[in-house]
Amino acid sequence: MLLDPVSLSEYRTEISAIGDPLFHGETSLYIEDIINSKSQHMIFALFRSGRVAGFFVLSSVLDEAEIIEVAVSENLRRNGIASQLMTEVFEWCEKNGVANIFLEVRESNFPAIEYYKKYGFVENGIRKNYYRDPVENAILMLKKLP
Numbered sequence: 001m002l003l004d005p006v007s008l009s010e011y012r013t014e015i016s017a018i019g020d021p022l023f024h025g026e027t028s029l030y031i032e033d034i035i036n037s038k039s040q041h042m043i044f045a046l047f048r049s050g051r052v053a054g055f056f057v058l059s060s061v062l063d064e065a066e067i068i069e070v071a072v073s074e075n076l077r078r079n080g081i082a083s084q085l086m087t088e089v090f091e092w093c094e095k096n097g098v099a100n101i102f103l104e105v106r107e108s109n110f111p112a113i114e115y116y117k118k119y120g121f122v123e124n125g126i127r128k129n130y131y132r133d134p135v136e137n138a139i140l141m142l143k144k145l146p
């Protein structure tokens, strides 16, 4: 579900616990900015047994959206949780007139690249040495919505 600021405040610790170790602490910063109305980003979360199992940070301007982060709790992966989140995000994008969804992913991140390809994203560029810790190229991907 798309979290409103009250729900985001309630679940921020659980979301950060999944995201911060993966994304160098940036998940907490995104949450902080959304709660303080300093950013237009959105966070979708999926729950299992009342706890956050996975989340999605999405940014959207006019008819474009960007996947900023997506992550699933390590012990719950390969259970279709990211798939459910992607379906929800596609629904939101379709309802809100988004035509193109962009993302960047580390070129060594095979599970994520396979995931995005499964949902119709295609590679449309590369950014050399884009990431730090460790330095790595970013693969750019795009999905066009009908």
Ligand SMILES: CC(C)(COP(=O)(O)OP(=O)(O)OC[C@H]1O[C@@H](n2cnc3c(N)ncnc32)[C@H](O)[C@@H]1OP(=O)(O)O)[C@@H](O)C(=O)NCCC(=O)NCCS
Binding pocket: 022, 054, 069, 070, 071, 072, 073, 076, 077, 078, 079, 080, 081, 082, 083, 084, 104, 105, 106, 109, 110, 111, 112, 114, 115, 116, 118
């Ligand atoms: C990428 C990630 C979000 C996938 O979450 P998940 O809930 O395990 O994904 P799902 O179970 O919904 O799998 C959907 C599809 O993704 C692909 N996939 C997921 N994990 C995979 C793996 N380890 N190896 C190969 N393909 C994989 C498959 O195509 C899978 O479809 P299938 O089950 O029919 O084979 C998860 O691995 C994760 O949190 N990774 C760490 C964070 C990350 O790297 N995020 C992306 C940053 S850009």
